[in-house]
Amino acid sequence: MTDATPNTKSMDDIMALCKRRGFVYQASEIYGGINGFWDYGPLGAQLKKNLRDAWWQDIVMHPCRGKPGPDGKPVEIVPVDSCIIQNPKVWEASGHVGGFNDPMVDCKETKNRYRADHLLCMGMKGDSTGQIYAYIENNDDSFAAALKKLSKYKKQELTKDDIDICALTALSTEELVVTVGPDAKEAGTLTEPRAFNLMFKTYVGATASEDDVAYLRPETAQGIFVNFKNVVDTTRVGVPFGIAQTGKAFRNEVTPRNFTFRSREFEQMEIEFFCHKDDAPAWYQFWRDERMKWWQEIGLGGNNLQMREHDADELAHYAKDGGGAADVEYRFPFTAPGFGELEGIAYRSDYDLRQHAEHSGAKLEYFDTTRGELAKNGQPKGERYLPHVIEPSAGLDRGVLAILCEAYTPDPDRASGVFMKFHPRVAPIKAAVFPLVNKDGMPEVAATLHAELVRRFGHLGFIETDAKQSIGKRYARMDEAGCPYCFTIDGDTLNDNTVTVRDRDTASQERIALDAVGAFLAEKLGIG
RNA sequence: GCGGGCGUAGCUCAAUGGUAGAGCGUCAGCCUUCCAAGCUGAAUGUUGCCGGUUCGAGUCCGGUCGCCCGCUCCA
Secondary structure: OOOOOOOOOOHHHHHHHHHHOOOEEEOOHHHOOOOOOEEEOHHHHHHHHHHHHHHHHHHHHOHHHHOOOOOOOOOOEEEOOOOOEOOOHHHHHHOHHHHOOOEEEEEOOOOOEEEHHHEEEEEEOOEOOOOEEEEEOOOHHHHHHHHHHHHHHHOOOOOHHHEEEEEHHHOOHHHHHOEEOOOOOOEOOEOOOEEOOOOOEEEOOOOOOHHHEEEEOOOOHHHHHOOHHHHHHHOOOOOOEEEEEEEEEEOOOOOOEOOOOEOOEEEEEEEEEEEOHHHHHHHHHHHHHHHHHHHHHOOOOOOOEEEEEOOHHHOOHHHOOOOOEEEEEEOOOOOOOOOEEEEEEEEEEOHHHHHHHHHHOOOOOEEEOOOOOEOOOOOEOOEEEOOEEEEEEEEHHHHHHHHHHHHEEEOOOOOOOEEEOOOOOOOOEEEEEEEOOOOOOHHHHHHHHHHHHHHHHOOOOEEEEOOOOOHHHHHHHHHHHOOOEEEEEOHHHHHHOEEEEEEOOOOOEEEEEHHHHHHHHHHHOOOO
């Protein structure tokens, strides 16, 4: 098999176009920028909104476009919009306070960095003197290398039965000085374990004391879990159902990289879908397939999109028997030939609700009146349980980036040299209206048509008009901005009330009636 | 955070330690009846930022910020 185009696009060229055409700017650029933050310009802001709106429409307002769930019933999803700052106990319950503070160890010799809790140390049994050798947990090569170095140091052939093992984090400062790093030759090159807090910290209230510490949310998911009981109590939803929200999340990444792919401030689109434990595998399969299909339909239909099931050893311990976890991945120019994650679909069991129930003391169990054994009157007695959760969690900014990369289409045969092949549904500019020349009554007709299209389609994106310079230059500009259709008023329009429609992807034209333009565009935008 | 590379106009790039430039794009006017045509004109830079060496720094040195690559990280 051959991939004709996937790896050949230049990320530098795509970034240059994003800047040039107003899709993405570096945040605080006039002050020299700030690492890991990006702003969207006019076209980027609308593109991002269109993608978010498409998700909202297809998830919340018309779930899965009407496709029934595995139970044969309509899929039910309701939205919430929770705060970026929550009670800090939320993040203790979710495990983020612990998990986002992984101590790291650096090796001064090899410049490698390791998670401190992933390193083990070996010494000769019954001989605690001299050097200690560190190796990486669950890594046979690293273990063998350390054993070999220890054998050479002790001048005798040692096997795994001849050694004592302990965690690196259990070593004293004195012991660390005589410890040889996993990839090092000399002892004492490892630093003390240092904490890296990946959550942004802030203070609630003006006094800013340590008692007032709060965190910017590192994911939107927990805002859903903490509102589970509220939603069940105040709306008429019943399990199985989902709660969805979009919003910003913040992670103090060690190394922001690859344009907007790993940013410190980013936007997520998340669903937490609650179902009975027995139904979880079927719902997992359902969402996994639906989400893959959605990304394909939104414009990532090429061979740069793939679904990857996580291997068993990647799975969280609770994910094994409810389906599993899978990522929708896109082959970005900077990951090629590999892929980068767009969305994760994870089986989370009842882990999150259970954690919040334990930490908060709230009763989060759901009483399901459709289950349980039948009473004498034939009605089910009901069943009380913590619902299990399937979580499709997508990165909005990553989606935008994938769409930008996929749309970027070099074409030496056209004036612009490149055009942006956006799916009409997400294209930030929906249409453009041009008078062929800026005289002879054409501008007036164009202005009238433009005003009509703005009224009818302006809520979906920009409707452009432009009478300056040559028609070829205007088409070229629209190619780079990814406008799918250009309507041109020419001399014939004045005689027979027809206009030309130029198709961005083929650069070919057809004539349609002036009063049919609205219907034409509606059909092309999929809102006929 | 570590190592390497890079930083000049919106973009792509010039400029031996000696007056900061070009092409494209942008804007204005003229012209123009279908794909960046042509003509005329205009705007745009504390050379990322701060400091040092020098009579003189875009150029050399130090620091800092940012971007790219490799580590690390990616809950």
